[in-house]
Amino acid sequence: MTRIPARHMLALALATVIAPSWAQQAAGPQAPLAVPPQAPAASPGSFTVSDIRIDGLQRIGAGTVFTYLPIERGDTVNQTRVGEAIRALYRTGFFEDIQIGRQGDILVVTVTERPAINRLTLSGNKDIKTEDLTRGLRDIGLAEGETFDRLALDRVTQELTRQYNNRGKYNVEIIPTVTSLDRNRVDIAIEVKEGKAAKIRHINLVGNELFDQDDLTDSWESAESNWLSWYRRDDQYSKEKLSGDLEKLHNFYLDRGYVDFSIDSTQVSISPDKRDMYITAGLTEGEIYTISSIELTGDTVLPKEDLERLVILQEGSVFSRALLELTADSITATLGNIGYAFAQVNTIPDIDRDNRTVGIKLQVVPGPRVNVRRIVFRGNTRTSDEVLRREMRQFEGAWYSQAAIDRSKVRLQRLGYFESGSVNVESVPVPGSNDQVDVVFSVTETTSGSFVFGLGYSQLAGVTTSVQLSQNNFLGSGNRVSVEAQRNVYLQRYSFSFLNPYFTDEGLSLGYNLWWREFDNSEFNTAQFSSTNAAGQVFFGLPITESDTISALFGIDRNQIFAWRGSSPQSIVDYIDAVGQRTFHAWRAELAWARDSRNDYLQPTRGTYQRVSLETTLPGSTVEYYKVNYEFSKYWPINRALVLNTRFEVGYGDSYGDDRTRVFCRSQGSQPLPPPGLQAADAGPTPGGEACGPGSVYDKTLVASGLPFFENFYAGGARSVRGFRDNTLGPRESAFNSGYLQPMGGALKTVGSLEMFFPQLIKSPAARVSAFVDVGNVFRNVDAFESSELRASAGVALMWRAPVGPISISYAYPLRSQDEVRDANGRVIQHGDELERLQFTFGGAF
Known part of the structure; x- marks a missing residue:
């Protein structure tokens, strides 16, 4: 959106109701067609444009202006065409001021260009990375070399303030500074004073008589400051996080049969220094409801009794939304495994508040049976498609199977070629077809090997060199290759x-x-x-x-x-x-x-x-x-x-x-043999079990056994x-x-x-x-x-x-x-x- 100064908005509004006096415009050397508010109304006039002149350009070429200007030579111009021309040029976002006048039959367009951004600097931002901020600013046109738009800068200030508020920092200050330079340029400096995050000092639930507050808030992401908050960061207030916690509170009661549970009020207050938060929620617990009946309806595709086995809740049991959702998920997963990718189970409750019961109808809507047209891989910059495709358990041209897709995802994760948790899968409907989908696997490559090079020296080992290259995904082929060469005084490998x-x-x-x-x-x-x-x-x-x-x-x-x-x-x-x-x-x-x-x-x-x-x-x-x-x-x-x-x-x-056994003998009268491992001149080992020869006596038996x-x-x-x-x-x-x-x-x-x-x-x-x-x-x-x-x-x-x-x-x-x-x-x-x-x-x- 291009910001138009108030005086020009006024001129544009007047251009549609006030006609310029072309006789008066012609009397001077150049006069604007937009008549000032104090000028008296004149009857409409028009003229044929013999030529067009652009004044005030510095960086933008005249050809660019002519591209957006809806008036050409030979056109007849009146006050309506002038208004359209001014609006068209403002929409480009290139100009701060635009005036259109005439000099004889020459149409004169006078513009004042918006300055160009010479340099954009960020300082003080720790919670949000500079690269992420720079990327976001570039997306809205606030980048070096772009045309400066103050309205965009205002939007950036507001958005940064909102993001820091979401992180619990309510005393953040965003200070933009614009410095004018020569040649119609500006330097922009955005200083961020993040301040300290506001901490939740107290959470108070009012109206809970059946459950302790600790049990109700045990699964919350928001918590009062405690000794683990430095790690969990659960004491930092966030509106989105609190909304999720209140939804968890709602689910806690619905999973235990309290159908009439409600959160009556929520109050969040902050201390004057914006450092401490206090949360209070009033609630009404209600009574426990039981299941009066549960019925499976709709097109079940499979035999009805097969799907009824998946129904967890039974008549007379306490109502539980979690078990109800688990039942619906089990049914949709079962149908999804035989091709019904878009199967739905609609839950239709019939609440009887007098008897505190709930009748439930589970309506099965299978949708069309879906065929997988194509399997697509994205993000595998190094690994070839063939390596990924051979891990697939879902095949192209086959019926859609959620179980096969889930298994394929696990097999890709277990390859070790991708970042943990980076394998994502999405089923995309084929345009113009209601019974075909494309299955898209998105991955993020990671290092799948190691390279080790070492060079050192010591008096004991001398020069030590080693080179080892190990690659579990050699050239993206999925093959594993390892080469090693190592050498020093003690080792050659x-x-x-x-x-x-x-x-x-x-x-x-x-x-x-x-x-x-x-x-x-x-x-x-x-x-x-x-x-x-x-x-x-x-x-x-x-x-x-x-x-x-x-x-x-x-x-x-x-x-x-x-x-x-x-x-x-x-x-x-x-x-x-x-x-x-x-x-x-x-x-x-x-x-x-x-x-x-x-x-x-x-x-x-x-x-x-x-x-x-x-x-x-x-x-x-x-x-x-x-x-x-x-x-x-x-x-x-x-x-x-x-x-x-x-x-x-x-x-x-x-x-x-x-066992391997050897007997060592020695000559009679000679000294005992040296310890085994050294041969005596007058005696030698004999095969295991044989007696010593003539003139020799037994010395020792050695046995090699075990590992x-x-x-x-x-x-x-x-x-x-x-x-x-x-x-x-x-x-x-x-x-x-x-x-x-x-x-x-x-x-x-x-x-x-x-x-x-x-x-x-x-x-x-x-x-x-x-x-x-x-x-x-x-x-x-x-x-x-x-x-x-x-x-x-x-x-x-x-x-x-x-x-x-x-x-x-x-x-x-x-x-x-x-x-x-x-x-x-x-x-x-x-x-x-x-x-x-x-x-x-x-x-x-x-």
């Missing part, structure tokens, strides 16, 4: 992993793993030995239901172990000597079953994840063993602000087949029991003649956790905060398990999906740990746990 989750159209996944590694385990807080690994694996996955998948892995690997007497624990040296070789070859197989019903991949709020796996080396491997692992995780939505996650993991491993030490489970750290150093829980052993105990891991692992997530504590969809309690440990075997040996910790954690990968920071306080015990001489009798309260991980999934 090169690996490649690939997975195609849709190798076939039926959903069979196919993947490969290749890696080579030289590794010193001591750097990972485990027993001191080193290894060189090389492996190649291929794995398959096949979905058997919507949430169940079975998978298989087959591979071959080679693991060369290096242990040293005096540095490595004696049991490791004994195991290697019992096997009789340092290189372990394995044909490996793994079978697994997983069930995943979580509603989101990145930040689930409900659903369960379970996985059972059996990994084993096949006969013919150097050592034959198996590992069984079970994982369980369930998310429980407590309310909109709290989500509880319960996690549990147990793993167990052991050998199968015959190999290099396959042990470990616990402790950011991904198991937080607050304890990575991999340090469980059995420990010292090296030969060494007092230092080294973590050995164990064949049995038990880890559990209770974690409460606070989705609304941080507004960013890429971050979340939680409080947790972790419990767990590893044990040498099943017989060594003791519940008293379980470790526990409690703390808080922050998880953030950074652009280069997920980051997790936790601070944990050990609740149950083992302290170090020394004797009177200061010697360590019992070693304590290694604690690490602040822990940080980068690049792992969470």
Whole structure:
């Protein structure tokens, strides 16, 4: 809307009733056609325009004026045409003042341009982001380079005041300043003094005799100031929020049968300093009503008795609007699953106030059966349509199914390619058709991988470099690719992993793993030995239901172990000597079953994840063993602000087949053999079970049994029991003649956790905060398990999906740990746990 000064509005009004004296206009060099109010009325006159001249232009071209001017050369002009021309030019919004006159037969248009906005600055705004404000100002034409309209500036001031009032800030001041510059330009500065938000000091309900006020306001978004208000912000008054709370109050009574409930009055008062709010509401509770009859009518499409089973309320029960709405929703959902996308259930009540009963008729209006014409995806700037389309359970050309659409939405959320909660679906009717819709899925892409590059130096490790690229949605294809190269004094690792989750159209996944590694385990807080690994694996996955998948892995690997007497624990040296070789070859197989019903991949709020796996080396491997692992995780939505996650993991491993046994002998009269692992000149190991040869006597028998030490489970750290150093829980052993105990891991692992997530504590969809309690440990075997040996910790954690990968920071306080015990001489009798309260991980999934 263009603002026209009052004097021009007056001139326009007069132009339609007062005729200019063209004889008088011609007498002077130039005179306006709009006659001043004091001029006497004259009889209408007209003239033919021989030429048109535009005066007063600075930035706007004459061609622009001619485009909007409804008068051309050769036109006959009278007072009506003049009024139309002035109004047309004012509607452009380019001019502050417009005058039209004549000089002979030349039409002279004199204009005063509105100034251009040279610079627009905002200051003081904290609650509303500058980018959002700038975008809104640009939408109404208040932006740098645009024509300045003071009316638009006034509207902005009013709208900002309203928005801050909605945030509870009633003492906000919006101060616009317009500074005139040369060349018809202006600078605009908008200063915002937000002030403090008004807080609700007291809420008073009057007339509630049956229920306590605390019960009535328990679900309200508005609340009196309390110790949690800094987080919930529930003590900030908002008219819209209060209206919603009063609606909740109404529903509270209607759900309990109080049909005549009413809110008689609502009063909101504010303190003189506009800092404190007081809310009072008067209500009438009424009496409880029961159901006298309930009947299903209309076109039910399905057999009537099938829909009647969905009716929750029964004759004689207390009236409840919530149960009534649930019944209607169940019926519409059932019809929606067979194609009736626009089905409705109209509730027709018959209230008998004398007997306090309600008769209800549920009228079913199915509407036309709807076919899905097209499925459309929006917002997938990186992910191809094919990747999303293969997750669809609703198909084009098929009958509309709400259940299939809901399932498709969940499958998209579980891909992990999009922001949590950003997958939205909408059914759009096809224009000109009442039985077709387009289903539109809107998504917001997020980071689906991580890139890690590290470069460092220390006297101990020397130069350390590492590069890792992991992408769960490689080039938008849905394939997962991971490449890693890492090198320092203690570690060299090169690996490649690939997975195609849709190798076939039926959903069979196919993947490969290749890696080579030289590794010193001591750097990972485990027993001191080193290894060189090389492996190649291929794995398959096949979905058997919507949430169940079975998978298989087959591979071959080679693991060369290096242990040293005096540095490595004696049991490791004994195991290697019992096997009789340092290189372990394995044909490996793994079978697994997983069930995943979580509603989101990145930040689930409900659903369960379970996985059972059996990994084993096949006969013919150097050592034959198996590992069984079970994982369980369930998310429980407590309310909109709290989500509880319960996690549990147990793993167990052991050998199968015959144990590997070796007997060590020595010559008679010679000194005992050195500790196993070093060969004596006059004696050597003999195959297990054989007697010592002539001239030799038995020295020692070594047996390799149970789960190999290099396959042990470990616990402790950011991904198991937080607050304890990575991999340090469980059995420990010292090296030969060494007092230092080294973590050995164990064949049995038990880890559990209770974690409460606070989705609304941080507004960013890429971050979340939680409080947790972790419990767990590893044990040498099943017989060594003791519940008293379980470790526990409690703390808080922050998880953030950074652009280069997920980051997790936790601070944990050990609740149950083992302290170090020394004797009177200061010697360590019992070693304590290694604690690490602040822990940080980068690049792992969470």
